[in-house]
Amino acid sequence: MRAFVVVKQHPAFRRFWLGMLISRTGDVVTVVAISWLVLEMAGPAELGLVLVCQGLPRVVAGPIAGRLLDRMPPRLLLGWDNAVRGVLIGLVPVLWLLDGLSVVVLCVLSAGAATTSTLTEVAESAVVPRLVPASELDAANTALATNWEAAAVLGPPLAGALVAAATAPVALVVDVVSFFVMSALCFALPDIERAPADRVRPGLGAILRLPAVLWTSVATCGFLFLGGMTEVLYPVLSREVLHTGPVGYGLLVGAAGAGGLAGVVFGTPLVTRLPPSRRIPAVVIAGAVPFALLSITGALAPALVLVAAAGACWAPYFAIERTLVQRLTPQAVRGSVMGARAAISALGFPAGSAAAGTLSAGLGPGSVVVAATAGYLLVAATVFTAVRRSQAGSRPRNPARW
16 A cells, blocks of 8 residues: 555646556556557558557667656656657557558557657656655656556457447547646646756766666566567467467456556565565566466466466566566666666567467477466576675675785
């Protein structure tokens, strides 16, 4: 409950948190609606192309967004970011009504929206430490992580109902409204003064001068890579192992979402009681255990339990990892560092999806489970080593050993 006490006590953070909750839900609606629209207009290959256009621009835009957030008022950047995205997404139903919509146009609009969206993505890590006291970062990041899980649970059914009741382009109007609401809330944020200069120079190279942050970011890219593998695994597992088809696939995704929401709300406060170097490894390893058991499961019911358990264990990862990096990063270059992190992590999810597809086609879904389990253990070891080295480097030397 401490997370929601922080939301209540800090008006500026409350506006940002509320806007992110509305925006995240709208984003999920857009992903479902555009995916369905592309499948109706063309096919799976074209859908893959549109999804690439939604992801790749963040590799280039991340560092630029970070530099801008270090130099300009965040409220103006975030306000205009969401307003522009509202216009770009709003063009989809307009062009659809005018019979001027094509896959190429969707690619262009998706790439434009993805480019500007990086400002809000980076700000979620770079600006929040300036809206709440340092002692309440854990609670603030937990509240933001709850938005992700709530959107994952509520968004798909809402999108499906809207697409079924109307059409996919009409459903996109919901996301357009969410963008303009987020824009208004961001413009209402207070002005945040620039942080004083720090000895760590800004720019993409800033993250290279912070080894613990760099290796933690690499591990998070790996975590996203493994998340991409699981996204491909679940439909293949449903069809080839559980023999349940799309119904079982929907249940698996729903179980993962429900477990994730429970994990953020109840698991994060428990994990934060552990020493900092053990928090992320504990989360990753705890989820890897039930996930590994999927390799020997052939029925839907136990698979649902295992997926929900893994989702609940992994859910605190991003809230804890974001707090760790925020505390390890000097305030003056926090935007630059978070932008570089966005560039590093942008390739993780699509690369993991591609790897899982190749493994599934050649060796079956069981090989994906085994490979991903080994990957989770590697992520845990990487973060543990990075944090321990950072703690060792920050301790004062003992004069008696000189």
